[in-house]
Amino acid sequence: MPGSSFGTLFRITTWGESHGRAVGVVLDGCPAELALTEYDIQKELDRRRPGQSRASTQRTEADRVEILSGIFEGKTTGTPISMLIWNRVAAGAVAKKLLQHFGVEVAAFVTELGGIKSRTDSVDLAELRARVEANPIRCPDPNAAMRMMEQLDLVRQEGDSLGGMVTIIARGVPPGLGDPVFDKLDADLAKALMSLGAVKAVEIGAGIGCAGMRGSEMNDPLRMEGGKIGFEGNNAGGILGGISTGMDIVCRIAVKPTPSIAKKQHTVDLAAGMDAEIEIKGRHDPAIPPRMVPVAEAMVAIVLADHLLRQRMSRL
Amino acid sequence: MPGSSFGTLFRITTWGESHGRAVGVVLDGCPAELALTEYDIQKELDRRRPGQSRASTQRTEADRVEILSGIFEGKTTGTPISMLIWNRVAAGAVAKKLLQHFGVEVAAFVTELGGIKSRTDSVDLAELRARVEANPIRCPDPNAAMRMMEQLDLVRQEGDSLGGMVTIIARGVPPGLGDPVFDKLDADLAKALMSLGAVKAVEIGAGIGCAGMRGSEMNDPLRMEGGKIGFEGNNAGGILGGISTGMDIVCRIAVKPTPSIAKKQHTVDLAAGMDAEIEIKGRHDPAIPPRMVPVAEAMVAIVLADHLLRQRMSRL
Amino acid sequence: MPGSSFGTLFRITTWGESHGRAVGVVLDGCPAELALTEYDIQKELDRRRPGQSRASTQRTEADRVEILSGIFEGKTTGTPISMLIWNRVAAGAVAKKLLQHFGVEVAAFVTELGGIKSRTDSVDLAELRARVEANPIRCPDPNAAMRMMEQLDLVRQEGDSLGGMVTIIARGVPPGLGDPVFDKLDADLAKALMSLGAVKAVEIGAGIGCAGMRGSEMNDPLRMEGGKIGFEGNNAGGILGGISTGMDIVCRIAVKPTPSIAKKQHTVDLAAGMDAEIEIKGRHDPAIPPRMVPVAEAMVAIVLADHLLRQRMSRL
Amino acid sequence: MPGSSFGTLFRITTWGESHGRAVGVVLDGCPAELALTEYDIQKELDRRRPGQSRASTQRTEADRVEILSGIFEGKTTGTPISMLIWNRVAAGAVAKKLLQHFGVEVAAFVTELGGIKSRTDSVDLAELRARVEANPIRCPDPNAAMRMMEQLDLVRQEGDSLGGMVTIIARGVPPGLGDPVFDKLDADLAKALMSLGAVKAVEIGAGIGCAGMRGSEMNDPLRMEGGKIGFEGNNAGGILGGISTGMDIVCRIAVKPTPSIAKKQHTVDLAAGMDAEIEIKGRHDPAIPPRMVPVAEAMVAIVLADHLLRQRMSRL
Secondary structure, three states: OOOOEEOOOOEEEEEOOOOOOOOEEEEEOOOEOOEOOHHHHHHHHHHHOOOOOOOOOOOOHHHOOEEEEOEEOOEEOOOOEEEEOOOOHHHHHHHHHHHHHOOOEEEEEEEEEOOEEOOOOOOOHHHHHHHHHOOOOOOOOHHHHHHHHHHHHHHHHOOOOEOEEEEEEEEOOOOOOOOOOOOOHHHHHHHHHHOOOOEEEEEEOOHHHHHHOEHHHHOOOEEEEOOEEEEOOOOOOOEEOOEEOOOOEEEEEEEOOOOOOOOOEEEEEOOOOEEEEEOOOOOOOOEOHHHHHHHHHHHHHHHHHHHHHHHHHOEO | OOOOEEOOOOEEEEEOOOOOOOOEEEEEOOOEOOEOOHHHHHHHHHHHOOOOOOOOOOOOHHHOOEEEEOEEOOEEOOOOEEEEOOOOHHHHHHHHHHHHHOOOEEEEEEEEEOOEEOOOOOOOHHHHHHHHHOOOOOOOOHHHHHHHHHHHHHHHHOOOOEOEEEEEEEEOOOOOOOOOOOOOHHHHHHHHHHOOOOEEEEEEOOHHHHHHOEHHHHOOOEEEEOOEEEEOOOOOOOEEOOEEOOOOEEEEEEEOOOOOOOOOEEEEEOOOOEEEEEOOOOOOOOEOHHHHHHHHHHHHHHHHHHHHHHHHHOEO | OOOOEEOOOOEEEEEOOOOOOOOEEEEEOOOEOOEOOHHHHHHHHHHHOOOOOOOOOOOOHHHOOEEEEOEEOOEEOOOOEEEEOOOOHHHHHHHHHHHHHOOOEEEEEEEEEOOEEOOOOOOOHHHHHHHHHOOOOOOOOHHHHHHHHHHHHHHHHOOOOEOEEEEEEEEOOOOOOOOOOOOOHHHHHHHHHHOOOOEEEEEEOOHHHHHHOEHHHHOOOEEEEOOEEEEOOOOOOOEEOOEEOOOOEEEEEEEOOOOOOOOOEEEEEOOOOEEEEEOOOOOOOOEOHHHHHHHHHHHHHHHHHHHHHHHHHOEO | OOOOEEOOOOEEEEEOOOOOOOOEEEEEOOOEOOEOOHHHHHHHHHHHOOOOOOOOOOOOHHHOOEEEEOEEOOEEOOOOEEEEOOOOHHHHHHHHHHHHHOOOEEEEEEEEEOOEEOOOOOOOHHHHHHHHHOOOOOOOOHHHHHHHHHHHHHHHHOOOOEOEEEEEEEEOOOOOOOOOOOOOHHHHHHHHHHOOOOEEEEEEOOHHHHHHOEHHHHOOOEEEEOOEEEEOOOOOOOEEOOEEOOOOEEEEEEEOOOOOOOOOEEEEEOOOOEEEEEOOOOOOOOEOHHHHHHHHHHHHHHHHHHHHHHHHHOEO
């Protein structure tokens, strides 16, 4: 059943997921006249290896994107953009370009790993992004990042793995995005983020914490600030009633530990029909969250691009 | 922009949300020959007042469902089912009937309120449902329910409100439901549940807890049980890689405290353009989770009904 | 299977077709701020009895439209417009209002009945419409209309019925409407018009006549006219390669004779399993084309409204 | 705007139409376990050069299909089938395999060219197809085919071109296919066939002829034939009220003459802003209908495959 499409106006169809000879994305609904080149997409693909000098990295066949249609002389034509790639991130790169055109920025980073939490001061997104790319954990807090790396080394030696949290922030999102009934903005973000392998929970704003809060703590009061109305606090995470408020959109996802671990585990020997033990060989990445950062950014960007186009559509 | 539809094969279109003269649902894609009457839907609508004798309850105009099309002689005809109602729960009632036809049951209950957590022993769903309907909190643990009620009384007197958690279990779901790419089962459940007003987080299985776990704890090992293969534990919450495993599907949602509280709060006086204080008058329900129980059940049932039909579709 | 929706951005869902207790339309995707009242729709519904003094016509329950949602203080809100009615024409009335906003007019009329063809001089649409409403055949050529009525009386006495042709013209359609691949403008018009009961053929521009033409006759040459480029002739019917050219869009539909006739016909006696003869009693309208005029206008208006919104969407 | 998809359950997305570096089709919704190889598709692509010994034909790069995903060990997997090709016909080949699985056959042929009409005796589809492939005109009547070829030679020398008619027959279609409201079977066929470049009219059954018929001629009476009920005549073309009757589905399309002709034509000199004359150089195919035969077959097969899957879906 048609479940390989995503989005309403900014719509993605993929094929060849992991097992085929190639992996492709057809991106439909991107307006014409958006400046876009293979480089815009390639730079997002290159983010998959955090903390490394990019120049020194040998780029393999699987890492290269090829745009097959939809771009003419460096601009989108308004017809489907077909890309051959090995990372979904590609469609997100187009979404980000579109969002930038409307003044929206998206950034993700690791905020917890193996129980160690980062302290994230409110900084501008450019600095946040610089800090995130400065270490292989993609954690903006250098002290926490160091302790996470130590923890990761320990766990790797034990043949085990770690779970963690990733936070995604979208800044500059205009108020009014989202449909009040079914395609609420938080609902679409929840679907997009839960679509990522290994994600077991999605939070918006105060998230799960709101279960233990009182109304008087949870509500974000309105305040005058320099002659403009703003919210004091952002427990809503930038979304009220399924609609963006204009504040930062803040999502958090819980990422489970890598399931393929070297440690002995219980299983069943299918041939014998008996309980057995298994040891998975090979090198495994003991933590998924750092690799999740560009992917989560891409998913949030795709949802926001779709809703931005939908908002434009609903006006005469 | 068309955002008033939900589902792919089992598809719901609503109109008149809260402000219009009537509220309607058009339900498209329900197969023909399913036994269905207004009573099947009415009994779900009647669940909105927990812990009360139903016989004694005066039913008002707003509580009655009227089926306008799609049913003939007590059975669906396969054409759109149009209903006039005041509660969305109606489409969920049709979904539940369809799920029962395929041996699937869905039940929801309150597991946390104002910081008090219920102990939920694994019981059969019929008993669970009986316990849930036995108290107005809709919590299956009688001791916890009593303490939650006390806490609620206290908070009501202070003019404040409480947040909480609701758990939804689906039993009998066949393995293989869900699309491996975009319409993953957990992603669609996350969207459906995040669509409900006041929900700020959605968890599947171990949920947010997995962020602090190691792979060796998180993985659900396979075990032989009475000659059949089963999972030991259900940290996955019945879904792996976006596909149902055949185990219970377990979702949890964090519900924020009621925002309309009697306590004084900061706000802005729009006319004066100045900071101000507000006291909201009138009686407010100080906790949303008990009312969320039938609604969350409905949303999960709708997602599962859609995916059951989609699974049937994908086979020659 | 979801087949009760029509359109992509300007999307219609209907229910209760002919057999239910009511008939409804939910119209999704109409932009906010369009001036719209029940009267705008009612006047289209009232066109169903051509050539009669409207004042004298008793309006029955079944003829009245009721808007249940989506309009506030005489303007669309951008949320679904739900209407209770007995004629589909209602959604077309909204589409026409939207088209007028963009300077597009649609008019339909009978051009053939029982083999009698009307001569249609190129007149402005306002005059054409006045002529069309002046006789019960809805034929803009008064002489042809008179002969058609005589023919109709004759056939009625014989207990038989007549087929005919209806032409639909859309003026002011901007160039560039239509998708070059699947949702070509002519393809969508063909689907919409073939959806009408009794239609067995759809033509665009030269239509079926082009089968007997040579390229040198068929091609519409470009000409300078008053300093502007225009086409000489309109064999293309305003659409080339699935895209509007800016010329009048001209469609024609062949409408079969009413199947319910009083004349004796062969059939099968199902109980006896034998050949038999049947005479259908009751008064039957011996020609469908006059009633088809407002319906065909509505369908063309709906397709054009959808594509106008889609064109707006595809621009940055 | 998303207009590069076609179909509801059996859904096609294309990209790279004519101008890109490659042309691709992603076919979604084909059930798993259907036997399918590149050869099944290749043989349809090879039909583009009628009346030639296939062995002797040099196959160029542009003629080869490459399946990139969705097939494993000669069977569909149920996931999207992605194909790189230069002819749309490819998706139709998959649809035909699926239809054969359900006992449905589709065949198309030229029935009119340059005013010369073929006489088509009712023969079985296998013989019809043999006759069609026996001459480059793809006309099943050898005498008419010869005269059409002579006419074609004449017109080619004059630098002009010819229009014609193509008939498509689908046999073995079960009764009940099609949605009674919007996605009527005839409406979807009309859209699919009008989507083909150069088609200016679509007829079902008696088609445009019904405009001049009386009800007593048009109606197909029921008759007992060998103990079974059947229709005498097929003016309905196998579709009544938008639903298949079980009789042959018969469609006809009017194909306009090739617009690129060598003859002098009027046009406008854009640089000078003045009327001018143009002579298009190069070899042009003076008639499109023969090449339209495999394409029209493909489109009808795709619509029928989609509706077959939808019919299966609507049953409990």
